[in-house]
Amino acid sequence: MKPVMLDGTIVAKEIKENLKDRIAVLSERNITPCLATILVGDNPSSKTYVKMKGNACEKLGINSISIHLPAETNTEQLIRKIDELNSDPSVHGILLQHPVPDHIDERQAFEAISIEKDVDGVTSRGYGQTAFGFGNFPSCTPSAILKILNYYNLSIKGKHAVIVGRSPILGKPVSALLLNEDATVTTCHSQTENLQEILKTADIVVGAVGKPRFIKGEWLKEGAVVLDAGYNKGNIGDVDEESCLAVASAITPVPGGVGPVTIATLLEHTVLSAEK
Amino acid sequence: MKPVMLDGTIVAKEIKENLKDRIAVLSERNITPCLATILVGDNPSSKTYVKMKGNACEKLGINSISIHLPAETNTEQLIRKIDELNSDPSVHGILLQHPVPDHIDERQAFEAISIEKDVDGVTSRGYGQTAFGFGNFPSCTPSAILKILNYYNLSIKGKHAVIVGRSPILGKPVSALLLNEDATVTTCHSQTENLQEILKTADIVVGAVGKPRFIKGEWLKEGAVVLDAGYNKGNIGDVDEESCLAVASAITPVPGGVGPVTIATLLEHTVLSAEK
Structure with missing residues (x-):
């Protein structure tokens, strides 16, 4: 028997349809959801992924801020940038594109993302909440x-x-x-x-x-x-x-x-x- | 073939021996480790466990503060007590004896324990760190x-x-x-x-x-x-x-x-x- 093909594009479409209404409600409150993506270095696949995510945002009426840091950025500099975004009230989500260059402590950088903006679900704190059944952003x-x-x-x-x-x-x-x-x-x-x-x-x-x-x-x-x-x-x-x-x-x-x-x-x- | 009996008392003894030296070093710095235990209600097994833990502390020269709250304590009151202990610099560890009475939100109470004092490893945050391989207190x-x-x-x-x-x-x-x-x-x-x-x-x-x-x-x-x-x-x-x-x-x-x-x-x- 031929297996069922689990077409993700249909599932994604339904989720996005649903979001449109919610984004409209937010718009009435003068709120535009905003995702900040951070790309460090020039890994071509990572560039593509970040761009795809940005495009998907724009298409739906979600603001997307795309931050591109040079490959030689160090952990401290990256965390400083994350902290800026943590305290920027217009930013609702932060995504640090994995993988970062080897000389950066990726785990430390992920952990710097505030739990309220960890929409990609990369922090240990978010993981703990998910595992215990009450996390917002698995x-x-x-x-x-x-x-x-x-x-x-x-x-x-x-x-x-x-x-x-x-x-x-x-x-x-x-x-x-x-x-x-x-x-x-x-x-x-x-x-x-x-x-x-x-x-x-x-x-x-x-x-x-x-x-x-x-x-x-x-x-x-x-x-x-x-x-x-x-x-x-x-x-x-x-x-x-x-x-x-x-x-x-x-x-x-x-x-x-x-x-x-x-x-x-x-x-x-x-x-x-x-x-x- | 008879199985090896994994005697935990030997393992525990070795750990405690090791701790004696560390407690002596702390004592030179005028620090006495201190564990606060919280028992809510009168479950007899819980009473016994809390007492055993307190005794084990005393034997080794660790201060033990034993807090016994009445069975009718509510979640808010329990969390207020935990917060007091969180901000008490003389307390290094907080243990809330499980289980608490049914009307208390045990998870919420556990989560109120600050990560620095979660020596029993009950918070979702501590769990996340443990799962990601860098927690202090599994x-x-x-x-x-x-x-x-x-x-x-x-x-x-x-x-x-x-x-x-x-x-x-x-x-x-x-x-x-x-x-x-x-x-x-x-x-x-x-x-x-x-x-x-x-x-x-x-x-x-x-x-x-x-x-x-x-x-x-x-x-x-x-x-x-x-x-x-x-x-x-x-x-x-x-x-x-x-x-x-x-x-x-x-x-x-x-x-x-x-x-x-x-x-x-x-x-x-x-x-x-x-x-x-």
Whole structure:
């Protein structure tokens, strides 16, 4: 049986339609939601992502401030810029594009973002709130994965979800969100000894490892639901789509799966922040 | 083969010995570490726990302030008391004994504890830091479990750890700590559909479910390492010790396993807080 393609563009469209009304209500109060993005250096993929996010804002009537800092910016300078944005009342959300150049302490920079403006869900404080079930801004890609599962009525409760990857902005928060939705959650990573054996028991598989076409169909259980959160060079996911199509019951394509919903979620968080 | 009994009293003793020197150094600076415990109501087990913690402090030369509030205390009053302790420079650690009476919002009360004094590791902020690998005060029982594994040279890296339970102060942080030590971590709970099947694949099992003698030997893989974080009425753990003794390669007894190390960890955190 051919698997259901979990088209993220439909989900994203619905979220954005919803936002239009909320943005109109804000406009009546003379408030325009505003997202500030910070790009450090000239990584071409990062440039593209930041631009996409900015464009998505503009299209919906959200202000976007795009800050481009030179590659030689140091941690202290970056944090000073973040602090400026923290105290600027016209800015509702701050996104620091990952990754920053190696000489910068990325974690320290992320932590400098105030919890009220952490619409991308990168701070440890935001993560803790998400894991305990009361955060406003869960990390956007994990949140997008939940939205896709809900949109397509795929059940989570009691299912075995296996997450491949444990990064602070992807693997860990998606594990936390699925656990809060009553999945049994296994978090795997580079040190996992028997990954294929574990994947064979998964009802839901999340690729969050950052290795192109890493997860193979042969490793999966018949009927698994596969979510590909990978974004590798050349628009290639973490999932080997070709082999997984033969066994999965549902799968997100790359592009057009998790990606667009991630951006829509970022916009939603920015609007929510403006509403508060 | 008889399993190794993971005697926590030895581990606790070593931690405390170590602390004596650090307390002496603090004393030269005219600092006495101080832990404030708050008990709300008259739950007899809670009374006993708070008393044990207070006694453990006194024995080591740590000041202990024991605050006993009536059962009818409301959330606001409790938070006011916590705020007082937050701003009292002579207090280095605050422990709110769990559980509080039902009419109190326990989460809100926990969150009121300042991160600098959250030596029991109950705030979402502390949890986030722990999960991201840089927290000062991970939740005490999870931290005790790690200490026991390390003391007895039981390897964690690449092993499959299955945690039964997902509470914010036990199941979630022990999952996070083991993940950071490179275990593959599965978090199970009341909604898990195939618990016994999952436990059969576990190299390390943590009972953190709060049901007396819940985990049976028949469910385990031969040679599993079993850690019992349960504290049920009558000093009974979450693990059915009798049946587990037949299959485990190592096991913590109750009492005398995780419990004493938890208390020693609380003291250690209080001293660390005083040092800062």
